[in-house]
Amino acid sequence: MSILRTVDLSRSFGSLLATDCVNLAIEAGERHAIIGPNGAGKTSLLNQVGGQLRPSSGRIFFKDREITGLPPERVCKLGIGRTFQKNNLFTRLSVFDNVRLAVLARRGQPLNAFVPVTRFAAVEERTGEILVQVGLADRRGAAVRSLSYGEQRQVEIAIALAADPELLLLDEPTAGMSPAETAQMVEFVKGLPRTLTILMIEHDMQVVFSLADRITVLHYGRLLATGAPAEISRNEAVQEIYLGTAH
Amino acid sequence: MGSTSRYAGVILLAALALVPLWLGDYGRSLVTETLLFCIFAMSLDLLMGYTGLISFGHAAFFGLGAYTVAVLGALFGIHPVLGALAAICLAAPVAVAIGFFCIRASGVYFIMLTLAFAQLLYTVSIKWRSVTGGDDGLVAPRLGTGEQTYFAVLLTLLVVYFCLRRLIASPLGQVLIGIRENEARMRAAGYATARYKLLSFMIAGCLGATAGALFAMHNGFVSPSVLFWMLSGEGMIMVVLGGMGTLVGPMIGAAVFLLLKHFVSLHSAHWELLVGATFIACVMFFKQGIYGWFRERWARRSRP
Numbered sequence: 001m002s003i004l005r006t007v008d009l010s011r012s013f014g015s016l017l018a019t020d021c022v023n024l025a026i027e028a029g030e031r032h033a034i035i036g037p038n039g040a041g042k043t044s045l046l047n048q049v050g051g052q053l054r055p056s057s058g059r060i061f062f063k064d065r066e067i068t069g070l071p072p073e074r075v076c077k078l079g080i081g082r083t084f085q086k087n088n089l090f091t092r093l094s095v096f097d098n099v100r101l102a103v104l105a106r107r108g109q110p111l112n113a114f115v116p117v118t119r120f121a122a123v124e125e126r127t128g129e130i131l132v133q134v135g136l137a138d139r140r141g142a143a144v145r146s147l148s149y150g151e152q153r154q155v156e157i158a159i160a161l162a163a164d165p166e167l168l169l170l171d172e173p174t175a176g177m178s179p180a181e182t183a184q185m186v187e188f189v190k191g192l193p194r195t196l197t198i199l200m201i202e203h204d205m206q207v208v209f210s211l212a213d214r215i216t217v218l219h220y221g222r223l224l225a226t227g228a229p230a231e232i233s234r235n236e237a238v239q240e241i242y243l244g245t246a247h
Numbered sequence: 248m249g250s251t252s253r254y255a256g257v258i259l260l261a262a263l264a265l266v267p268l269w270l271g272d273y274g275r276s277l278v279t280e281t282l283l284f285c286i287f288a289m290s291l292d293l294l295m296g297y298t299g300l301i302s303f304g305h306a307a308f309f310g311l312g313a314y315t316v317a318v319l320g321a322l323f324g325i326h327p328v329l330g331a332l333a334a335i336c337l338a339a340p341v342a343v344a345i346g347f348f349c350i351r352a353s354g355v356y357f358i359m360l361t362l363a364f365a366q367l368l369y370t371v372s373i374k375w376r377s378v379t380g381g382d383d384g385l386v387a388p389r390l391g392t393g394e395q396t397y398f399a400v401l402l403t404l405l406v407v408y409f410c411l412r413r414l415i416a417s418p419l420g421q422v423l424i425g426i427r428e429n430e431a432r433m434r435a436a437g438y439a440t441a442r443y444k445l446l447s448f449m450i451a452g453c454l455g456a457t458a459g460a461l462f463a464m465h466n467g468f469v470s471p472s473v474l475f476w477m478l479s480g481e482g483m484i485m486v487v488l489g490g491m492g493t494l495v496g497p498m499i500g501a502a503v504f505l506l507l508k509h510f511v512s513l514h515s516a517h518w519e520l521l522v523g524a525t526f527i528a529c530v531m532f533f534k535q536g537i538y539g540w541f542r543e544r545w546a547r548r549s550r551p
Contacts, residue, residue, distance in 0.1 A: 076437035090428040101425045104418055105437035113419040
């Protein structure tokens with residue numbers, strides 16, 4: 001079963017077609033990477049799935065339920081978590097508070113105005129678990145802005161995981177990371193349970209080829225090819241347009 | 248720091264309890280007014296400092312509260328306590344209605360819309376002479392003696408302060424802070440932020456109306472100035488002067504502002520000049536306001 005499908009999805013900015021009639025099907029449990037040169041419309045595509053951007057036309061289905069044009073909070077509640085290309089965090093709050101806010105939305109009582117937030121044992125426990133999972137347990141009290149860039153990327157993922165998603169959207173999870181941090185992130189994503197479907201945008205080909213089951217190549221908003229990593233690396237159109245190696 | 252601030256609080260509270268013995272009628276009246284403006288400033292700070300909504304129309308709720316007490320008292324002879332309860336009940340739907348429109352906008356547009364709604368109510372208070380008395384204003388029922396009013400205001404302030412403290416520490420308070428810090432991220436994390444902002448607007452409106460209702464029963468008279476944009480601006484000055492995003496800060500801001508206003512205006516008609524200069528100095532040199540500045544110094548001193 002496809003967990004995510006887009007049907008003739010298009011989005012234009014003025015005369016620019018950021019997404020041009022894209023038909024994509026992501027299978028449940030798959031690790032799917034979207035690649036393409038700068039300006040290929042990768043983030044625009046992710047933003048339409050995440051509800052940050054309304055499509056101009058076409059439809060999006062999540063588990064066969066149409067989610068086209070739903071606001072981000074609804075998309076999140078349905079089970080799609082996401083990270084952002086640039087760290088998009090609550091920088092003045094602590095690591096723990098960042099993740100707890102996301103956990104509260106899922107398992108807390110966010111409208112409770114009388115009981116101190118620290119009294120909800122289930123929320124505190126789940127927040128602690130996620131911090132252990134992403135390897136930030138010893139930084140829980142630190143303000144997010146005092147963290148290294150790589151650590152902030154981990155907070156991004158922690159917030160996305162706090163929504164208990166079935167589909168995780170990762171927008172360049174290793175962008176701006178050192179080689180050591182990148183290797184750690186790859187191991188981390190590999191270690192995520194296979195029940196979690198992952199759709200990621202990534203520039204680092206090594207990361208893509210070590211993580212992805214299938215790859216989709218976008219070029220000027222259009223879907224150029226979809227297939228297993230081996231097929232994609234053999235594909236001549238991809239080599240010519242994206243990798244720039246064939247002549 | 249925790250226990251020190253608790254001692255400071257107890258001492259301040261004891262001093263406030265003795266105010267009617269110490270000070271004469273004028274002093275007590277001045278402190279009463281300060282205390283009710285503490286409520287006003289704190290309620291505005293729930294929007295400005297905690298939710299990140301810069302409202303330039305908070306006088307709408309202060310005035311609504313004051314006029315509700317005055318009109319119900321003058322036209323129907325209703326007791327001001329009942330009038331105050333009515334004011335709070337009326338402020339809730341009015342805040343939801345105003346908030347519904349304002350929250351759709353952000354930044355400067357939010358500021359201008361809140362201002363516009365407050366000025367709308369101001370105009371109503373001037374034009375609807377048969378009910379509000381127009382420019383002449385309206386005599387409001389007093390709560391009782393000056394001392395009784397003083398303690399009623401002090402008690403209300405304490406209740407409001409402790410409720411807000413609880414709210415800030417609660418899940419809802421944390422969500423509001425999250426919206427202030429990064430609204431787009433809150434939405435991606437599953438929060439329908441518009442609903443929470445509206446709730447914050449409503450709570451702030453009800454508390455602003457509470458302050459206004461207390462003002463009417465303390466002052467015994469209500470005029471359109473309680474709805475004028477200057478009052479909204481003064482509230483903002485109190486919040487920023489004292490320290491936005493804290494509960495103690497706005498109270499300090501209200502006290503400093505009103506003390507400057509009353510004592511300097513005794514000696515000079517240019518008291519606003521001094522308030523303005525203080526405000527500019529505060530914004531330029533202590534970005535966290537008076538309370539924020541003290542807190543920072545204290546933290547530095549007590550660090551090992």
